[in-house]
Amino acid sequence: MFLIHGIRRIKLRGELLPGTCDHCGTEGSVQLLVVQPYVHLFWIPFFPLPKRARTECLACKHEVKHSRLGPMHIGLFDALKGEKRTPLWTWIGAGVIAFVLPWFITQLNRNSADQNALLLHPQVGDIWTIKLSDKRHTLHRVEEVRADSIFVRACDRVAVGGFMAQVKLSTDSTVRFDGDRTAHARADLADYDRGPLRSIERPSAKAR
Numbered sequence: 431m432f433l434i435h436g437i438r439r440i441k442l443r444g445e446l447l448p449g450t451c452d453h454c455g456t457e458g459s460v461q462l463l464v465v466q467p468y469v470h471l472f473w474i475p476f477f478p479l480p481k482r483a484r485t486e487c488l489a490c491k492h493e494v495k496h497s498r499l500g501p502m503h504i505g506l507f508d509a510l511k512g513e514k515r516t517p518l519w520t521w522i523g524a525g526v527i528a529f530v531l532p533w534f535i536t537q538l539n540r541n542s543a544d545q546n547a548l549l550l551h552p553q554v555g556d557i558w559t560i561k562l563s564d565k566r567h568t569l570h571r572v573e574e575v576r577a578d579s580i581f582v583r584a585c586d587r588v589a590v591g592g593f594m595a596q597v598k599l600s601t602d603s604t605v606r607f608d609g610d611r612t613a614h615a616r617a618d619l620a621d622y623d624r625g626p627l628r629s630i631e632r633p634s635a636k637a638r
């Protein structure tokens with residue numbers, strides 16, 4: 431993937447310096463800037479870097495970078511840089527990574543745990559989405575639950591297409607479960623989430 435990233439800078443404050451510009455000779459036109467650099471990813475601020483100094487002439491726009499400034503300018507910068515805090519928004523990207531990502535992973539795990547519980551404790555009426563081949567899915571409904579095995583019956587439809595086709599099939603109230611009946615040993619159920627079983631719905635739990 432093509433990644434756009436880099437460093438951007440904002441001016442936190444400026445202070446006019448006495449004297450003339452070395453470049454154009456204008457009197458009182460040079461200001462010392464406190465600059466806040468931050469790392470961006472696709473122009474979204476990610477995290478800030480240490481503040482830097484720079485001088486800029488308001489008349490001729492001549493700039494001098496931090497590394498080329500003398501001790502007098504750096505001394506003034508050190509006195510000024512504490513006056514303005516690093517803006518919180520420069521942390522947006524890091525904040526998203528720190529807070530949103532763990533939440534997202536928790537949701538995924540929770541969903542996976544729910545599905546496992548539905549699989550290991552089947553109830554009559556549970557609807558299983560079964561993958562037949564790459565783009566073809568069908569539904570099976572749990573018809574009978576016994577101590578050692580469960581029985582499911584296939585429906586009369588096959589959804590062809592991607593995820594939306596599956597959703598459409600699973601929400602179609604005209605689907606009839608009058609296909610083949612299949613038996614599954616309870617002992618095998620734990621392995622089903624690695625097989626053709628895509629998801630389980632429990633309609634009664636939904637209605638509550």
Ligand SMILES: [Zn+2]
Pocket residue numbers: 451452453454455456459487488489490491492
């Ligand atoms: Zn100048």
